[in-house]
Amino acid sequence: MAALEARGVTRSFGPIRVLHGVDFSLIPGEVHALIGENGAGKSTTMKILGGYLSPTEGALLLDGQPVSFADQRQAEDAGILMIHQEFNLALQLTVEENIFLGREKRRGPFLDQKAMRAEARDLLSRLDCHVDPRTPIRDLSVPNRQMVEIARALGRKARVLIMDEPTAVLTGRETDVLLEQIARLKAQGTAILYTSHKLDEIARISDRVTVLRDGAHIVTRTAEGFSEHAMAEAMVGRDLTDLYPAKSQAQDDVVLEVEGLTVPGRVRDASFTLRRGEVLGFAGLVGAGRTELMEGIAGLRPATGTVRVNGKTIRLGSVLAAREAGLVYLTEDRKEKGLLLGKSLTENLTLLALDRFGRLSIDKRAEDAALTQAIADFDIRVKDRAMVAGSLSGGNQQKLLLAKTMLAEPQIVIIDEPTRGIDIGTKQQIYTFIAALAAEGKSVIVVSSELPEVIGLSTRVVVMGRGHIAGELTGDQITEDAILRRAMGVKEMTGAEA
Amino acid sequence: MTDTAAPAARPRRRLPLHALGPLLALIALIILGASLNSNFLSAGNVTNVLARSAFIGIIAVGMTFVITAGGIDLSVGSMAAFVAGVMIMAMNAMIPALGIGVPLILAGMLVALAAGLAAGLVNGFLISKVGIEAFIVTLGSMGIYRSLTTWLADGGTLSLDYEARTFYRPVYYDGLFGIAWPIIVFALVAILGELAMRKTPFGRHCAALGANEQVAKYSAVKVDRVRMATYVLLGGLVGLATIMYVPRLGSASGSTGVLWELEAIAAVIIGGTVLKGGSGRVWGTVVGVLILSLIDNILNLASIVSPYLNGAIQGVIVILAVVLQREGKSAD
Amino acid sequence: MTDTAAPAARPRRRLPLHALGPLLALIALIILGASLNSNFLSAGNVTNVLARSAFIGIIAVGMTFVITAGGIDLSVGSMAAFVAGVMIMAMNAMIPALGIGVPLILAGMLVALAAGLAAGLVNGFLISKVGIEAFIVTLGSMGIYRSLTTWLADGGTLSLDYEARTFYRPVYYDGLFGIAWPIIVFALVAILGELAMRKTPFGRHCAALGANEQVAKYSAVKVDRVRMATYVLLGGLVGLATIMYVPRLGSASGSTGVLWELEAIAAVIIGGTVLKGGSGRVWGTVVGVLILSLIDNILNLASIVSPYLNGAIQGVIVILAVVLQREGKSAD
Amino acid sequence: QDTKVIGVAIPSATHGFMGGLNYHAQAAIERLEATYPSLDFVLATAGDAGKMVNDIEDMVATRNISALVVLPFESEPLTAPVQAVKDAGIWVTVVDRGLSVEGIEDLYVAGDNTGFGRVAGEYFAEALKEGDNIVVLRGIPTTLDNERVDAFTAAIDGTGINVLDMQHGNWNRDDAFNVMQDFLSKYDDIDAVWAADDDMATGALEAISQAGRDGEMWVVGGAGMKQIIKRMMDGDPMLPVNVTYPPAQIATAIELTALGQVSPTPVSGRFIIGSQRITPENAEQFYFPDSPF
Numbered sequence A: 001m002a003a004l005e006a007r008g009v010t011r012s013f014g015p016i017r018v019l020h021g022v023d024f025s026l027i028p029g030e031v032h033a034l035i036g037e038n039g040a041g042k043s044t045t046m047k048i049l050g051g052y053l054s055p056t057e058g059a060l061l062l063d064g065q066p067v068s069f070a071d072q073r074q075a076e077d078a079g080i081l082m083i084h085q086e087f088n089l090a091l092q093l094t095v096e097e098n099i100f101l102g103r104e105k106r107r108g109p110f111l112d113q114k115a116m117r118a119e120a121r122d123l124l125s126r127l128d129c130h131v132d133p134r135t136p137i138r139d140l141s142v143p144n145r146q147m148v149e150i151a152r153a154l155g156r157k158a159r160v161l162i163m164d165e166p167t168a169v170l171t172g173r174e175t176d177v178l179l180e181q182i183a184r185l186k187a188q189g190t191a192i193l194y195t196s197h198k199l200d201e202i203a204r205i206s207d208r209v210t211v212l213r214d215g216a217h218i219v220t221r222t223a224e225g226f227s228e229h230a231m232a233e234a235m236v237g238r239d240l241t242d243l244y245p246a247k248s249q250a251q252d253d254v255v256l257e258v259e260g261l262t263v264p265g266r267v268r269d270a271s272f273t274l275r276r277g278e279v280l281g282f283a284g285l286v287g288a289g290r291t292e293l294m295e296g297i298a299g300l301r302p303a304t305g306t307v308r309v310n311g312k313t314i315r316l317g318s319v320l321a322a323r324e325a326g327l328v329y330l331t332e333d334r335k336e337k338g339l340l341l342g343k344s345l346t347e348n349l350t351l352l353a354l355d356r357f358g359r360l361s362i363d364k365r366a367e368d369a370a371l372t373q374a375i376a377d378f379d380i381r382v383k384d385r386a387m388v389a390g391s392l393s394g395g396n397q398q399k400l401l402l403a404k405t406m407l408a409e410p411q412i413v414i415i416d417e418p419t420r421g422i423d424i425g426t427k428q429q430i431y432t433f434i435a436a437l438a439a440e441g442k443s444v445i446v447v448s449s450e451l452p453e454v455i456g457l458s459t460r461v462v463v464m465g466r467g468h469i470a471g472e473l474t475g476d477q478i479t480e481d482a483i484l485r486r487a488m489g490v491k492e493m494t495g496a497e498a
Numbered sequence B, C: 001m002t003d004t005a006a007p008a009a010r011p012r013r014r015l016p017l018h019a020l021g022p023l024l025a026l027i028a029l030i031i032l033g034a035s036l037n038s039n040f041l042s043a044g045n046v047t048n049v050l051a052r053s054a055f056i057g058i059i060a061v062g063m064t065f066v067i068t069a070g071g072i073d074l075s076v077g078s079m080a081a082f083v084a085g086v087m088i089m090a091m092n093a094m095i096p097a098l099g100i101g102v103p104l105i106l107a108g109m110l111v112a113l114a115a116g117l118a119a120g121l122v123n124g125f126l127i128s129k130v131g132i133e134a135f136i137v138t139l140g141s142m143g144i145y146r147s148l149t150t151w152l153a154d155g156g157t158l159s160l161d162y163e164a165r166t167f168y169r170p171v172y173y174d175g176l177f178g179i180a181w182p183i184i185v186f187a188l189v190a191i192l193g194e195l196a197m198r199k200t201p202f203g204r205h206c207a208a209l210g211a212n213e214q215v216a217k218y219s220a221v222k223v224d225r226v227r228m229a230t231y232v233l234l235g236g237l238v239g240l241a242t243i244m245y246v247p248r249l250g251s252a253s254g255s256t257g258v259l260w261e262l263e264a265i266a267a268v269i270i271g272g273t274v275l276k277g278g279s280g281r282v283w284g285t286v287v288g289v290l291i292l293s294l295i296d297n298i299l300n301l302a303s304i305v306s307p308y309l310n311g312a313i314q315g316v317i318v319i320l321a322v323v324l325q326r327e328g329k330s331a332d
Numbered sequence D: 001q002d003t004k005v006i007g008v009a010i011p012s013a014t015h016g017f018m019g020g021l022n023y024h025a026q027a028a029i030e031r032l033e034a035t036y037p038s039l040d041f042v043l044a045t046a047g048d049a050g051k052m053v054n055d056i057e058d059m060v061a062t063r064n065i066s067a068l069v070v071l072p073f074e075s076e077p078l079t080a081p082v083q084a085v086k087d088a089g090i091w092v093t094v095v096d097r098g099l100s101v102e103g104i105e106d107l108y109v110a111g112d113n114t115g116f117g118r119v120a121g122e123y124f125a126e127a128l129k130e131g132d133n134i135v136v137l138r139g140i141p142t143t144l145d146n147e148r149v150d151a152f153t154a155a156i157d158g159t160g161i162n163v164l165d166m167q168h169g170n171w172n173r174d175d176a177f178n179v180m181q182d183f184l185s186k187y188d189d190i191d192a193v194w195a196a197d198d199d200m201a202t203g204a205l206e207a208i209s210q211a212g213r214d215g216e217m218w219v220v221g222g223a224g225m226k227q228i229i230k231r232m233m234d235g236d237p238m239l240p241v242n243v244t245y246p247p248a249q250i251a252t253a254i255e256l257t258a259l260g261q262v263s264p265t266p267v268s269g270r271f272i273i274g275s276q277r278i279t280p281e282n283a284e285q286f287y288f289p290d291s292p293f
């Protein structure tokens, strides 16, 4: 019998209906994957099942009995737990405090901090994540934050575990660890609802797959024999071939020279160059310092060294100076650094390039036109233009962030994790977009933890490891193996790189 | 590109009901006032109330920017007293050189503006460059300005030279087309403030800064400079308010402007700006200021209860005005 | 697994330097005081300073929870006046029935605690259940309590019966093992507060609520109840502070407790709690309270300057105390 | 020879009268320090009763005062602490506001609050006739304000003068201005205003002249602020009289206390400075252009 079931579930936000009668069931001991494009309604469905949202119409059944959760607490009491797509952590609190928030262990009236710390450490080490439980979340990198989220859910011993894109911010290695844990839970009889835009994962771990499109249930079938290609087609509703566009050749002139850049405590003495029309990939393991290096270049972190754009040295430590030189950086941390979640789409879109909309008085009509353009260019699924950015689905937020960055019309754009949480159809569009930029004579740096992406897009790849540049690969040398070897600091293989 | 893109033509911006909350409260107060006393809507009374509101109002407009950008300024009341004191002393000192006339007044106004801007700059510098919590900086400077004023006045009152004052008086009491100057200036400040908040990059940047400083920084907003600018702007407006204040009674003392800061902050929040920053409504602030002035006015006109209870009634009305706002919101 | 993961063994919890900022400021003040006057460290003076810090101190401990949970309470000063007024009236009324003795005092204490808790409950209810901005609710209730006190006192002072007062007086002036009662009570409240903040689920929930309400809610924290509890706790502590206050002055009037709210909030923030909530330090608050009391004490010891400038010196020291904290942070 | 320390505790200068009082206290201290090298003074100003008690405690604990001059912020709360000072064998001079228990102080110097209200009331009774309308601006709600207002009301009792309204102007010019503006909107017929304080009188006069009703009514303030006295000397018809309540009484108290400390001169007892009526004729006597008040 199904542990948790949805029957004809509908959900509207104001006048807009985003789910249209979804039927869905989850059986103990299975991994059930929910897939669909950005904005298809995956997160909404999951939130309804997890007790965070109530359905507008339709019924939820727990062990065959109709239930309605007044709040999330009741769902948790019933053994249903959810890992959100957006982090659900209090930044000021420590890892341990977050993991046990709302169900602290006590000894008498007091907290049993020792026990909680030990258990937190234990949970994290199961995930092969070695952060100190006393570190505040704000000091953790994005992947580690995700691991804390997962640890929290694991620690709560669920019958039903709902995971909304848990691997979007993880690298392959961490993903492997997570999938192992999922297999373990499944063996124990936990029902797992899972979503991801990485279809290979879906194929690897799921027993059944449900496809949603535009808030409607398309199909539920066993995963066996459901190829990645077929999944993609079922989601997008059209044929997808050639994920990566043809690479164009870089021109000869160097547009960006970075020399001896050091970000205190994070990056040592990094030097590289970028040419016009080039797509330069940056690869490395989590914590390699790629993000910090890029933030140092873009003036977002205190740094020393030299950064020259078109031969002119730019002032370090000033975002504006970098932007005026034509260099912009798209952050990997969409929620904390990228978007104002409580503000409208236009306000977010134009914030970086606001001076283009009038220095004295903002031209609202031009802003409106820019939004229309961005919606079209980046295929942002917007149901209501007046809504706030936080109400967009995760993938659509990412697209809005891309659109915001591009509105500044940069000559050089550094994109950190460009396709985090983006569906496969849109990924293809973004790749095409990046290739087109390069073809126009702009230069792009792609920092990504998804190796296929780095390999598929870049004409040259810089590999970072432990805060310094560990090597550089061009052309045919760019293989997963070569990148990983350098990232991990394995020395013996010497390529032809300079 | 895809058929799911939003329809391009949308219903135009509808003003949400809860945004109208303060306006409803204001209207309720006006109806109450009119029903209690027939003179309430007389030109004289309306002029009085509006002109009195002008000082706090001008300051509250500046405060809206500070709060929107995630800050707070507790020093405005004592800053006003200090600026007024400096202005009066400067004018008295300049009489021998300039005589009594327009140049003296202009010079005095310049001094007031400069003093206000400088005071705002000091607050802004300590907050945005030295990085001290705004609450502490302005609590400190509140004490400093208040006590400097008392010291300048030697514990008493600084008074503008009698003749200079008579010459300056019309700046408060006269006006244009029958509208008193303070009302005109307040209206101008409010309109410009509303425009600045809604239509200029500065307004946007303030809101972005208050909503999420990190995002603002990553979006190339000069966070420090914007934050500083809000305090300098507020200082300048305190100077401007003082220019309107001094001709009224021609004096300043340690007790000038006591609690103006609370009143200004309350007006901002009654008007619908969020105390934690991120979004501000200048027109709401204006409504908030008027609500607060009207409460006093109605209590004086009505004299229904023991004057000891005025404070209680004031408190109840302030809370009710905001409840109205929340009710609107939940119904929305 | 990967060698790039963060080192498993972290440096042991080092108390960050900037957390020590307020402590450094306190030590600096003590050294200053001792060098200005040889009686500064005398038992008498130390007792005086600590005992008088107790009222604000007890209240500030409660305020730490409110601010940590993302709230604010402007009404504590006038709430204290009101509670004191009610307590005095109740005690006077009970004298015929209970006579003067321990039962009367205990009954008075009960009344004070109950009045404080009730006042806190009203604030908490309006803020967490009705959902009105804390600033507005407590600004309103500040006016309400203040004016109710004035009204109860008929514009004058409410005084405890002289004999009852003489009997009650030792609660302020006497103590245990030579330590005055207010000091003992303050110390107990501070220790319990620190424990509650650091070692109980309640403290964590306050911090979570202040850091991110949404997260707290999603983590099954009963957000409304925790928020309400902070205000009720603060109300109860105001009641407790009043129990210590009444035997000292034996009376209450409309001017009792004026500006206590600002002092309490300032102490909390000087102590390193963030005004926007999310993390609180009770021990820091205690240090903050002592800093503020010492400033006054030292100014009385020294009489170096015009008393008009006391406020300015106070302001400068408060800012400096916090600068010290920031300096520590940036060096960290 | 040992220096003796005299502590002076007064409310801070939050309004005109207290400003004047602060000024006179400081002036007296300066004068006396110059005259008697063997005397030291500690001056503390307080914004509320609690702070004043703190100040007094500090003086006793750390400054070894041998005499205390105190203007109690409020009578009740200061009574026990001052009693404790007295019990420690320290000379106590109480100024202006009496303590709630008699016989604690060695010397009592005071203005006459009842007289302050009564003298004003008597003028109203003389100058107005039955059926005339007046409004009253009260001070900050305190016992002192109650005493004055009660005495004033008693003095006009039975004269048939109509008190239209009383509101608190808090001894503050701005507040008085606002309240007076509203009185003027509310009442078409006002014959006189009792402003109870010259700061409030200043605000009220301004509101009246703004409304263009100068000829209609006159204003009686109090405490003899120099600007007001000056206007009386110049024959302002709106200011027919004023009532003294000299802030300089603090100087009297300090001087007497100092005298008692340095010499065997007997200075204990009560010293009441009566409230006098100031008229345009005798105004010159009450005009001190150098005082800040």
Ligand SMILES: Nc1ncnc2c1ncn2[C@@H]1O[C@H](COP(=O)(O)OP(=O)(O)OP(=O)(O)O)[C@@H](O)[C@H]1O
Pocket (backbone or CB within 6 Å): A013, A018, A036, A037, A038, A039, A040, A041, A042, A043, A044, A045, A085, A381, A382, A383, A387, A391, A392, A393, A394, A395, A396, A421, A423
């Ligand atoms: N609070 C809200 N208010 C208005 N619309 C909302 C809200 N939350 C979600 N939506 C809309 O509901 C639709 C479905 O969103 P949902 O987050 O479920 O998509 P998703 O399938 O999880 O997409 P993604 O892959 O991008 O995470 C989107 O169009 C989104 O904009």
Ligand SMILES: Nc1ncnc2c1ncn2[C@@H]1O[C@H](COP(=O)(O)OP(=O)(O)OP(=O)(O)O)[C@@H](O)[C@H]1O
Pocket (backbone or CB within 6 Å): A138, A139, A140, A141, A142, A143, A144, A266, A284, A285, A286, A287, A288, A289, A290, A291, A292, A332, A449, C005, C006
């Ligand atoms: N805000 C922060 N405070 C303290 N340490 C941080 C912070 N952000 C990141 N780090 C640490 O800095 C190191 C490098 O960060 P990060 O993981 O972002 O590097 P990266 O190479 O960009 O990897 P990825 O982008 O895959 O996360 C890691 O050890 C991480 O824990």
Ligand SMILES: [Mg+2]
Pocket (backbone or CB within 6 Å): A042, A043, A044, A085, A164, A393, A394, A395
């Ligand atoms: Mg989603």
Ligand SMILES: [Mg+2]
Pocket (backbone or CB within 6 Å): A290, A291, A292, A332, A416
């Ligand atoms: Mg990164």
